[in-house]
Structure formats: structure tokens, C-alpha cells
Amino acid sequence: MTKPENNTRPAPQEQVVTVAYLAAQGDGCAKLADGTVVHLPGTLPGETLRIASTDAKKWRVEAVTTPSDERVTPPCPLFERCGGCTLQYMAPSALLRWKTERVQHALTKAGFTQLPAIQQHQVPPHSRRRVDLAIRRNGKELIIGLHARNSGDVVDLTTCTIMHPKILEALPVLRQALRSLEGLRQAGEIKINLLDSGLDILFSTDGALTSADRTRLAALASTLMAPRINWYQRGSEAYETVAQRGSVFHKFGEVSVAPPAGAFLQATQQSEAWIQQAVLAALPAKMAKRDVIMELYAGCGTLSFPLATRQRVLAYEGYPPAAATLKAASGGMRLEVFCRDLNRQPIMGKDLSDAAVVVLDPPHAGAKLQMKQLANGKPKHVIYVSCNPAALVADAAVLHAAGYSLTSVQVVDQFLWSAEVEAVCGFTHGSSRRIRSGPSRLGC
Numbered sequence: 001m002t003k004p005e006n007n008t009r010p011a012p013q014e015q016v017v018t019v020a021y022l023a024a025q026g027d028g029c030a031k032l033a034d035g036t037v038v039h040l041p042g043t044l045p046g047e048t049l050r051i052a053s054t055d056a057k058k059w060r061v062e063a064v065t066t067p068s069d070e071r072v073t074p075p076c077p078l079f080e081r082c083g084g085c086t087l088q089y090m091a092p093s094a095l096l097r098w099k100t101e102r103v104q105h106a107l108t109k110a111g112f113t114q115l116p117a118i119q120q121h122q123v124p125p126h127s128r129r130r131v132d133l134a135i136r137r138n139g140k141e142l143i144i145g146l147h148a149r150n151s152g153d154v155v156d157l158t159t160c161t162i163m164h165p166k167i168l169e170a171l172p173v174l175r176q177a178l179r180s181l182e183g184l185r186q187a188g189e190i191k192i193n194l195l196d197s198g199l200d201i202l203f204s205t206d207g208a209l210t211s212a213d214r215t216r217l218a219a220l221a222s223t224l225m226a227p228r229i230n231w232y233q234r235g236s237e238a239y240e241t242v243a244q245r246g247s248v249f250h251k252f253g254e255v256s257v258a259p260p261a262g263a264f265l266q267a268t269q270q271s272e273a274w275i276q277q278a279v280l281a282a283l284p285a286k287m288a289k290r291d292v293i294m295e296l297y298a299g300c301g302t303l304s305f306p307l308a309t310r311q312r313v314l315a316y317e318g319y320p321p322a323a324a325t326l327k328a329a330s331g332g333m334r335l336e337v338f339c340r341d342l343n344r345q346p347i348m349g350k351d352l353s354d355a356a357v358v359v360l361d362p363p364h365a366g367a368k369l370q371m372k373q374l375a376n377g378k379p380k381h382v383i384y385v386s387c388n389p390a391a392l393v394a395d396a397a398v399l400h401a402a403g404y405s406l407t408s409v410q411v412v413d414q415f416l417w418s419a420e421v422e423a424v425c426g427f428t429h430g431s432s433r434r435i436r437s438g439p440s441r442l443g444c
């Protein structure tokens with residue numbers, strides 16, 4: 001018997017649309033015939049597309065009929081599957097321009113209508129020195145990689161266009177060694193930091209390590225010449241060192257620090273230098289000997305040590321191991337370190353007003369409570385390092401309302417082919433100094 005035909009499914013509708021702009025995550029946005037805006041991932045401004053839908057809500061791209069000049073062949077063979085570098089079809093120069101526009105848009109939305117010339121920087125491929133990957137058992141295989149697009153599956157990173165070669169080369173060795181761990185039942189996570197002392201590894205498993213596992217991990221540290229491997233069982237707060245074969249250190253300029261496992265570092269060595277230089281360049285030209293810089297969200301000292309070469313610095317950090325690292329390395333410098341949760345206990349306005357400059361580099365969510373206090377204290381200069389344009393809108397709006405003007409902006413694209421962007425913004429209170437506005441300058 002032949003199956004009756006299902007005539008209930010509607011025929012797909014088709015439309016031809018033109019992409020007008022990119023949304024925050026880089027999806028192309030186009031208007032349908034009825035004026036509705038649709039998000040079309042994988043498309044670029046100016047492109048003409050044939051799109052189709054069966055329910056008038058979800059539209060898919062059938063064909064890019066007029067591709068943009070800025071469309072390129074994605075360099076990574078895993079591009080279609082891996083959820084990591086979703087914008088690889090965009091020429092790097094277009095990507096940097098778009099990220100710069102996002103920062104400009106954020107500052108304009110915050111109220112700063114007159115923007116200074118923006119210096120831009122972009123890291124090259126194969127430079128990422130800090131990765132956070134998922135581990136999965138798949139039969140006899142072990143997968144280490146990033147989540148697939150729109151799914152919880154993990155794509156094995158057999159290659160990668162962003163990772164530093166030293167991390168990429170370690171992955172086959174890690175797969176081989178972690179596969180044999182009895183404590184790894186189905187899943188785990190691994191963070192790898194490429195420090196000056198070598199690979200620093202922090203990983204988790206869903207089971208307890210056996211003594212045989214610990215022997216295997218000691219051998220793994222030797223094979224990778226990794227000075228340290230730390231481990232925790234999922235759900236546990238604390239990690240432990242399971243292999244240590246040498247000292248762990250990382251240098252910020254002349255200063256050597258011993259970062260805790262999984263420590264925050266800027267994504268690449270080059271972008272770290274650009275961010276440091278941008279912060280130093282945003283300092284006022286003249287400072288008195290007694291002037292103090294207050295630094296909030298200091299981490300292990302990426303900015304603290306360069307700043308301390310200029311002035312006395314009071315640095316605040318909320319993660320105790322990072323604050324301890326910073327403190328341990330601060331000897332002999334004009335640097336005092338305080339461990340403080342700035343969400344619970346922000347520095348009060350009256351204390352901030354004593355600082356000649358406040359430098360802050362908050363996490364992704366921004367610094368809402370701390371900004372209120374900055375607006376109360378009104379220190380003369382504020383240097384804000386942003387990793388999230390949405391948070392920048394809110395935080396910079398507080399400065400605008402408090403009477404600050406924007407004096408410098410540098411954009412650093414350190415997460416190539418993603419929508420992430422860093423910006424270093426200098427603000428001055430009550431400045432009547434006219435800023436030089438003009439076209440952006442490419443500084444990379």
C-alpha cells in the first residue's frame with residue numbers, strides 16, 4: 001500500500017533580502033518585505049540573499065546571490081562544525097572595523113557624541129595562549145575540544161587556527177594520556193595557560209583519581225615538560241596539584257609572578273602588550289610624585305606592574321589566589337595589594353576621589369556598583385578596560401552623566417573571528433580639552 005501524501009506541510013516561502021547590518025553576535029540582519037527584521041548567521045552587510053521559511057518565523061539562507069567583497073573562505077577545516085570561530089567567513093580587516101564600530105556605538109550610546117581617533121589592533125592567527133576546552137569519552141576515543149554550534153556535542157580539535165602551536169601540539173599527548181585515566185568516566189574540562197614557564201594545566205574529571213592515574217599524570221607532565229598539572233573533581237570547590245616538576249612563573253615586564261592554576265591572563269602575549277601600552281598612554285602627561293593610581297580588578301598584575309613603574313599603585317583584586325600572587329611579587333615596588341570583592345564592598349567615592357587616576361578592568365558583567373562610587377568620588381582621570389561593549393554602554397553612561405569627557409580609545413581584537421572585543425578608554429573629569437576626532441588609525 002502506498003503511503004498517503006502529507007499535504008498539510010506548507011510550501012516554503014521565499015524572499016530576496018539585503019543584509020543591512022551585523023547584530024552583536026555578528027549575525028547579518030535584514031528586513032523582510034513586511035518590515036520584520038530577521039537574523040541570518042553567516043551573512044555580511046550588503047549581501048543579497050535568497051531566504052526561505054516554512055513557518056514565517058525561522059528563515060534560512062538558501063543562497064548568497066551577491067556576496068560581499070569582504071567574504072572569505074574560512075581558513076579552518078572545522079569551521080562548519082566547531083562553535084569557536086563563528087565569523088571566519090569575514091575578512092580580518094572587516095572584522096576589526098566592525099568591532100571598532102561596536103565600541104564606537106557603545107560609547108555614543110553612553111552619551112559621548114564626540115569620539116577621539118581610535119587606534120586599532122588585531123592579533124594574528126595561532127597566538128591564543130589561554131584555552132578552556134571540554135573533554136568527552138566517545139567509545140575508545142577521547143575528545144578534547146569546543147562545543148559544536150548550537151549543540152552540546154564537543155568537536156575534537158584536531159586542528160585550530162587560533163591556538164598557539166605549543167598548545168595545539170600538546171592536544172594529541174593529552175588525549176592519549178587522559179584516555180587512560182580511571183577517574184575520567186565520561187566528561188571533564190581542561191584549562192591550559194601557556195606561561196613563560198611552559199604549559200600550566202588545570203583539569204577536572206567526573207570521578208576520583210586513582211593512584212595509577214596520579215602516576216600517569218606525573219608521566220604526562222614530563223612528556224609535555226609542563227611544570228604543573230592541577231586537578232579537581234567536578235562539584236568540588238578546591239583543586240589540588242597532581243604533578244609538579246618545576247617552578248611556575250610568568251613575567252610581566254621585569255617582574256616574575258607565580259600565577260595560580262587557571263589564572264586570568266590576557267588572551268595573547270601581543271594583546272597583553274597593546275592593552276598595557278594603551279593604559280600607560282591614557283595616563284595624564286604630568287603626575288606629581290605623591291599622586292596615587294588606584295587599580296580595580298587587578299588580577300595577577302598585568303597592568304599593576306607597568307603602572308607601578310610610573311606611580312604608587314593601590315591594587316584591588318577579588319579572587320584571593322590572584323591577589324596573593326600579586327602581593328607575593330610586589331616586593332620592592334610602589335605597589336600595595338588588597339583582596340576585596342568589589343561587588344560586595346566597592347571602594348567608596350571619598351576614597352576614590354583621593355586617587356589621581358583610577359584604572360579598572362572589570363569582568364564581562366562590568367562594574368555597576370563600583371561605577372556609582374566613581375560617579376560620587378569623581379577622580380580626575382579614569383581608565384576603563386572593557387571586554388564587553390554592552391557593559392561599556394552602562395558603565396560609560398555613568399561617567400558621562402557624572403561630567404567626564406572621553407579622551408582616548410584603543411580597540412584590541414584579541415579573540416579573532418569571534419564577536420568579543422576589548423577597548424581601553426580614557427576619561428577625564430571636567431576636561432575642557434578638545435579631543436581630536438577623526439578617522440580611525442590602524443595601529444597593528
Ligand SMILES: C[S@@+](CC[C@H](N)C(=O)[O-])C[C@H]1O[C@@H](n2cnc3c(N)ncnc32)[C@H](O)[C@@H]1O
Nearest residue numbers: 297298299302317318319341342343361362363
Ligand atoms: C578582566 S580580568 C582583568 C585582570 C587584570 N587586569 C589583567 O589584565 O590580567 C578581571 C579581574 O577581576 C576580578 N574580579 C571579578 N569579580 C570581582 C569582584 N567582584 N571583585 C574584585 N575583583 C573581581 C577577576 O578575578 C579578574 O582578575
